[in-house]
Amino acid sequence: MPVSAEIPSPAGSEARATSAAPAGGAASAGGEVDTSGGLIIFLNGTSSSGKSSIARELLAVLEEPYFHLPVDAFHAMRTRGEADPAELPGILRRTWRGYHRAVAGMAAGGNNVVVDHVLSEDWRLPDCLGLFPPRDVVLVGVRCSLEELERRERARGDRPAGLAARQYGRVHAHGLYDIECDTTTADARECARRISAFLPHRPLPTAFERLRAALRPELPPVDA
Numbered sequence: 005m006p007v008s009a010e011i012p013s014p015a016g017s018e019a020r021a022t023s024a025a026p027a028g029g030a031a032s033a034g035g036e037v038d039t040s041g042g043l044i045i046f047l048n049g050t051s052s053s054g055k056s057s058i059a060r061e062l063l064a065v066l067e068e069p070y071f072h073l074p075v076d077a078f079h080a081m082r083t084r085g086e087a088d089p090a091e092l093p094g095i096l097r098r099t100w101r102g103y104h105r106a107v108a109g110m111a112a113g114g115n116n117v118v119v120d121h122v123l124s125e126d127w128r129l130p131d132c133l134g135l136f137p138p139r140d141v142v143l144v145g146v147r148c149s150l151e152e153l154e155r156r157e158r159a160r161g162d163r164p165a166g167l168a169a170r171q172y173g174r175v176h177a178h179g180l181y182d183i184e185c186d187t188t189t190a191d192a193r194e195c196a197r198r199i200s201a202f203l204p205h206r207p208l209p210t211a212f213e214r215l216r217a218a219l220r221p222e223l224p225p226v227d228a
């Protein structure tokens with residue numbers, strides 16, 4: 005069942021959401037409720053690659069309303085107590101699963117969303133492929149050299165040493181994007197401007213459509 009069929013619209017919320025047509029769907033006629041989904045700008049890269057910085061800049065340069073939904077905000081909502089180490093993997097996996105569904109829900113409500121994501125576990129991309137309307141996803145590869153990642157990791161000091169290196173070989177393993185940025189040399193504002201300029205011209209099929217056909221062949225091509 006599509007996510008949009010599962011999530012009710014609270015009374016009153018739709019009127020506010022129609023002040024601008026979402027970039028991923030058709031424009032609504034004056035005063036009518038727009039039931040089309042929003043666009044999902046999906047930033048994928050290792051820790052310290054600059055995803056959050058690009059997301060912040062995107063919100064500054066994009067003209068339509070967008071929401072930045074970082075997974076860290078969901079981790080921060082959890083109770084603080086020490087988790088049983090044996091239970092931690094399950095807790096983290098459920099947090100990510102919930103995060104994916106929250107993103108899908110916001111987009112199904114007609115909101116444009118910026119996601120910053122680390123595809124460092126094999127199940128995460130297939131999960132997203134089953135939840136997000138593939139034509140409405142702009143998959144952005146956020147690349148950075150390992151040397152620069154390690155420099156940033158040391159400088160910021162709030163990430164475990166070696167985290168980016170551990171993720172490095174895995175996050176881009178699916179090998180397909182709509183657009184890529186290399187933050188080794190480009191700053192976050194420059195990357196955001198490139199992504200923003202790309203949006204009106206993005207080619208079809210999208211990377212998510214192609215990945216869904218390849219990795220989730222049991223699912224119907226939703227937007228065909």
Ligand SMILES: Nc1ncnc2c1ncn2[C@@H]1O[C@H](COP(=O)(O)OP(=O)(O)OP(=O)(O)O)[C@@H](O)[C@H]1O
Pocket residue numbers: 049050051052053054055056057058120122156160163187188189190191192
């Ligand atoms: N393009 C860039 N050039 C130089 N430094 C950058 C760039 N982008 C981000 N940084 C710096 O790298 C550090 C990590 O940036 P940021 O939080 O945006 O990365 P992230 O990919 O969201 O990391 P995480 O997944 O660990 O939250 C910050 O100190 C930031 O100032």
